Amino acid sequence: MKGRARARIVALASSLAFAAIYALVASSDPMGALYAFFVSPFASSYAFYSLLESSASLLCCALGACLAFRAGAFNLGGEGQAAVGTLAAALVALACTGGGLSGAPAISAAIVAAAIAGGALALFSAVAEEKAGAQVMLTSFLFGQAAIIGVNWAVGGPLKDPSANLLGMAAISEGLRLPLLAPPSPLSLAFPISLALAAAVIFFTRGTRAGVEQRLLGKNRLFARAVGISPQTGAWSMVASGALAGIGGSFLVLGQTARAVKDMTGGIGWNGLAVALIAGSDGLGALPAALFFSWLDSGARQASILADLSPDASAVMKGIALFLITAASLGSRPRAKALQARGKA
C-alpha cells in the first residue's frame, strides 16, 4: 500500500512537471505562464476561494466514485448522475420559487432531489446487474450518456427559459442559492457541505460494519457471498455513489451560475473518477486529490487569461495527470497479483 501511495505521489509530481513543461513550450511568455499556472490560484483570496468552490462538486463526484469502487462496482455514470442532479435541483428550486419557498428548507429540498435523481439513475445499473447480470461498468456508462442527452434536450428544449439568451432553464431566485461565505468570491456553502460529506464517507468506510462489508465485497465477491455478506451492499454503494454525484451536480446549479444550463457538468463525473483513482478509492485521499485537480483547472484558466496559454491547457494537463496516475496504478498491479498467488511454505 505504501508503494502504491508513493507511486501516486511520484505520478502527481511528474504531472506537475509536465504541466510546467507544457506551459513553457506552449506560451509565448513562459515565465508568466508558469507564474499564472502555479502561483495565481493562491495569489489572491478570490482566486483561492474560487478554487475551493470548484473543488466542491468534484469532491462529491469523487466520493461517489470511491464508494462504488470500494464495493467493486465501476460506476462510469458519474457524469450522467451529476447531470440529472442539476436538472432535479433546478426543477425543485424553480418549483419552490413558484411556491414561495426559500431559504434552508428549499435549498435542502433541491439538494435532496438531486441526490435522489442521481441515486435512482445509479440504481438502474445495480438492478440490471442483480437481475440480469449486466455489467455495472457498461450499464452505468450507457445510462449516464442517455441521461446527459435527455437532460440537455430538456434544458435546451421544453424547459428552456424563453426570456434568456442561452440554452438553459430560468434562473433560480436569490433565496434559493447556496449562501456565499466570502463575497464577492464564489465560495459558497457547497464547500463545507462537501467536506462534511467527505467526513461522512471516511467514517462510513473506516468506522462502520457496512464499510468493512463493502470493502470485503469489493475485493472478493465470492468470498463475501460465502461469509454471508449481502450483495445489496454493492447495490446500495452504487445508489450512494449516484446520489453523491447528483449532489455534486446540484452545487453547480445552486452556486454562482444559479440555473441549469446545457452541458453544465463539464466533465466533473469523469474528473471525479480520476480523483478517486488518484485517491486509491479512499475518502481521505479524495480531498487533496480533488483540490489538486481544481488547482490544475484554476491554474490553466489563470494561465490562459494572464499568459496566452490555450484554454484547453487544463484538459491537456488533467489528461497527463490521469495518464500518469493510471500508469502508476497499473504498474503496481502485477506485484499485487504476484502477492495474491504467493503461497509460501
Place this chain on the structure above:
Amino acid sequence: MSPVELLSCEGISKYFRDTTTLANDLIDLQVAAGERRAIIGENGAGKSTLGRILAGLAMPDSGKIRVRGASIESGSVRAAEAAGIGFVPQVSLLAGELTAAENIALGREPRAMGLFVSRRKTYVEAALLFERFGLSIDPEAPVSSLSAAERRGVEIARALARGGEVLILDEPTSILSEIESERLFGLLGRLTEEGKAIILITHRLAEVRRFADKLTVLRQGRVVADESVEQRSEEELSRLMARDAPSREAVGKGCRPPTENAARPCEPRLEPMLELRDVVLVRGAKPLRLSVRRGEVLGVAALAGNGLGRLEDYASGLVKPRSGELLIAQSPLDEARRRRLRQGLPTRFGYVPSDREARGLCLHASVRDNLLALRLREFRGRDYLGGRLRDNAALEAASGVGLVAGLRSSVASLSGGTRQRLVLGRELRADGEPGSGASVFVLAEPLQGLDLAAQALVLELIRGLADDGAAILLLDSNVEEIVAIADRAAALYRGEIAYEGPNEGESTSKRLMSAITGAAGSAV
C-alpha cells in the same frame, strides 16, 4: 560442479517486509539430473518461497541460481523456463475461462502459416501431451470445469510443455486422494527415468519416503538437513522440521495423525442437522440422500470428477441444486437464511471451502478482517472506530488454531498453511447465538497445506465440536483423513453413494478405497 548437476542455488535469501519474515536464509541447494528431491518443513518454513524463487516468480534478496552451471536471471519466469525450470504452484495459476489446451499453450501458442494462432495444433499438442503422461483430461474442457486433480495435471503438463528439465511441485497432493497421488508419483517417477529432476515441496513425510531419494529440511528459512532420505527416521525428520516436535502418534502415517476417535461407534442420536434430499451430483446419477446428525462427523470421500465438488457447492448452500433440496436444522436453506446462518443467527453454519483462495479468503484484506468476517455484527460502531475489541477477538480466534500473523497484514502475504489456519480459525467456532447450542459445519479438505502439528490440532478441534453437538460434514479426497476423524464414512462414485457405514478404522479405509474407485460395486 558435479558432472550431473542440473540445478544449483547458492546463498538464496528472501525477507518479507510485510510480515517481517526471513523466509529464506542463505539457502544452498544442488539437484542432479534424474534426482528426486524433497524439500520439507513446517508451515512457514520457506519451502514455497524457495520454489517460487527458483521458478522466477519471486525475486531473491541475494543468491544465485545456476542451471547446468550457467547462471540464470533471478526473478524472471521467462529466464527460468528457458533454462528448463518448470513450476507447479500450490495455488493454481491457470486461467479458469480458458480450456486446458489453451492454458498449456498460453504465451507460446502454435501458429498456422507463422501468423495465426492454430486452434487445431493447440488442441492436438495438448492431447498428445496428456496422452504421453497418462493424464485423462479433455483438452477442450474449460479449466474452471476441471477437478482439482485434473487442474494439477494441466499445471504439470504446462510446465513440461515448456521443456521442464527440473520440475518443482509445491504441495502437489494437498487436495488429491491417495489414488490420485499414486498416479502423480507414477508420472513423476517416469519423468525422472527420462533424466528430469523433480523437486517435491511437501510436509508429508510419507510422500517423502514414497517418492524422494534426497531431501532438504527447512526450518525457519534455513537448511537444517540435506541428505539422502534413508538416513533419517520419520521421527527424526519431524523433530528436525519442528521446534516443538509432534508426538510419535501425531507423526503416524506420514501426516495423518490417527486419533483416539478413529473408530467411534456411530450413534444415531438426536435430529439431523444437515440433510441433502434427492440432489443429483453428476448427470445421469441417481438422486442422492445424505444426512448428518447432531454430534456426528460424516466423512465423504471421492476421487476427482465423482461429484465431491458439486456436493460441496450444494452442502454449503452456495449453489442451489436443480433438483432436491438442502435442509439445515430441518428447514430449507434459501439465500437469505444462509446469510443469516453464516453470521451465526441462530445456528452456526461453518464452511471451510476446498478452494481456499477464491471462497475462503479475501486476499487483499487484512488478517483481522478475514478472521472476523463472520462476526461483524458482534461489534458496535465504536469498535469499528477504535478497533481494540476487534483486535482482541481476532487474536483470540488466531490463537485457537495457532495462527501467527500480524492482524493488519494482508492475507496475500501469508503462506499457504497459514492461510488455511486463518480460514479454520474463522470457521471452527462452536458458539452460535446464546442458547441455540446447534452448529453445522461443512469442511472441504480442511487439512490442506497444514503441517503435522496443525493437523493434529485441527482434528482435535473438529472432534471437540462434534462432541459439543455440532453436525459436521467432512468432504475429503483423502480417505485417511476421513478415517482419522469421522463417525460415519461414505464414498462417492460417479455422483452416487457407493459405500456408507460406521467408521471402523482400517477396514473402513479399505472399503472406502475400493468404493471410490468403483471396485466395491455395492451402492447403498
